[in-house]
Amino acid sequence: MNLRINGENVHIPETITTVTMLVEHFKLKSPFVIVEHNHQIIERDLHAATRIADGDVIELVQFVGGG
Amino acid sequence: MLNIGGKTFKSRLLLGTGKFPDIQTQKAAVEISESEILTFAVRRMNIHETKEPHFLEELNLDKMSLLPNTAGAKTAEEAVRIARLARASGLCDMIKVEIIGCDKTLLPDPVETLKATEALVKEGFIVLPYTSDDVVQAKRLEEAGAHAVMPGGSPIGTGLGIVNPLNLRYIIEQANVPIIVDSGIGSPADAALAMELGSDAVLLNTAVSEAKDPVKMAEAMKLAVQAGRLGYEAGRMPKRNTASASSPVKGLSV
Numbered sequence: 001m002n003l004r005i006n007g008e009n010v011h012i013p014e015t016i017t018t019v020t021m022l023v024e025h026f027k028l029k030s031p032f033v034i035v036e037h038n039h040q041i042i043e044r045d046l047h048a049a050t051r052i053a054d055g056d057v058i059e060l061v062q063f064v065g066g067g
Numbered sequence: 068m069l070n071i072g073g074k075t076f077k078s079r080l081l082l083g084t085g086k087f088p089d090i091q092t093q094k095a096a097v098e099i100s101e102s103e104i105l106t107f108a109v110r111r112m113n114i115h116e117t118k119e120p121h122f123l124e125e126l127n128l129d130k131m132s133l134l135p136n137t138a139g140a141k142t143a144e145e146a147v148r149i150a151r152l153a154r155a156s157g158l159c160d161m162i163k164v165e166i167i168g169c170d171k172t173l174l175p176d177p178v179e180t181l182k183a184t185e186a187l188v189k190e191g192f193i194v195l196p197y198t199s200d201d202v203v204q205a206k207r208l209e210e211a212g213a214h215a216v217m218p219g220g221s222p223i224g225t226g227l228g229i230v231n232p233l234n235l236r237y238i239i240e241q242a243n244v245p246i247i248v249d250s251g252i253g254s255p256a257d258a259a260l261a262m263e264l265g266s267d268a269v270l271l272n273t274a275v276s277e278a279k280d281p282v283k284m285a286e287a288m289k290l291a292v293q294a295g296r297l298g299y300e301a302g303r304m305p306k307r308n309t310a311s312a313s314s315p316v317k318g319l320s321v
Contacts, residue, residue, distance in 0.1 A: 005114060006111040006112070006114065007111075010114070026114045026117060027117050028112060028114065028117055029117065029121050029124070031123075032121055032123055032156070033112065034109070034152050034153070034155050034156050035155070036152065041151050041152055041155045042155065043155055043157075044155065044156070044157045059111065059152075060111065060112045060114060061109050061110060061111050061112060061152055062109070062110065062112050062121070062156075063107035063108070063109060063123060063133070063135060063153070063156065063158075064107065064108050064109075064110045065083075065084040065085040065086065065087065065093070065107065065108070065122065066083065066084060066085045066106060066107050066108025066135075066136055066138055066272075067083030067084075067085045067086075067106055067108075067136070067138075067223070067250075067270075067271075067272030067273065
């Protein structure tokens with residue numbers, strides 16, 4: 001399926017169906033990933049229950065160094 | 068003790084985490100600074116390159132409070148979104164409101180900062196807005212429910228120190244919440260002055276991360292903040308324009 005992730009068109013396998021699986025797919029360091037799904041912020045404990053579908057818009061952000 | 072929104076801290080030095088030469092230097096600087104509050108920015112992840120170590124992995128998060136900022140926001144609405152994203156990390160409930168209103172000076176937008184502060188206080192955040200050294204704006208932010216107010220000493224990243232100590236003194240004298248001097252600190256002398264003026268704490272980043280030896284400078288800043296605080300509590304002597312001998316004037320043997 002095709003997703004829009006961080007402003008970029010990305011193709012991922014159809015077997016990935018939840019936010020948690022998406023985070024694992026990209027091997028992101030999950031304790032630090034913050035997810036926005038179709039402009040809605042997803043609390044950490046809802047990542048596993050949040051289903052993704054073709055055409056979804058997803059933001060994956062984290063803390064970086066800053067003042 | 069520094070008290071912000073019901074949380075207490077031994078250290079009065081808040082450290083930014085930007086622009087360090089490498090993670091090990093950053094970690095050593097954070098440790099020696101004894102800072103308990105670290106600032107961060109919120110940015111998109113690089114989904115194609117995830118092998119880089121993450122600085123948060125190096126920290127003992129039980130001992131640290133994270134203070135994410137809303138840097139990059141130009142409006143209250145954008146700042147509120149970044150704050151909500153930061154809180155969804157599950158790692159923190161404090162937020163530094165930073166809404167730049169002028170790209171040249173990086174000075175904050177007072178109207179948007181006030182709006183964002185009001186909104187985020189309502190949402191239950193512990194809110195620390197970055198503001199110019201404007202006495203009235205500091206009051207307004209406090210009235211809006213800010214848990215601390217963070218006036219700049221001089222523009223971000225300049226290292227010019229405290230360019231208007233009088234304004235800062237007025238802000239401190241009138242405040243009922245902690246005042247944290249944020250931005251512009253360049254040297255330990257600047258940090259000590261901020262504390263001697265009565266600031267409750269100092270937030271700095273570039274002064275340490277761009278020092279030739281960031282770890283040594285982090286230690287210097289820790290000591291400067293402690294010295295400045297002690298000096299403030301001790302109460303300095305008055306300044307006067309006439310000399311006054313330190314030694315007795317009676318009993319001279321000449």
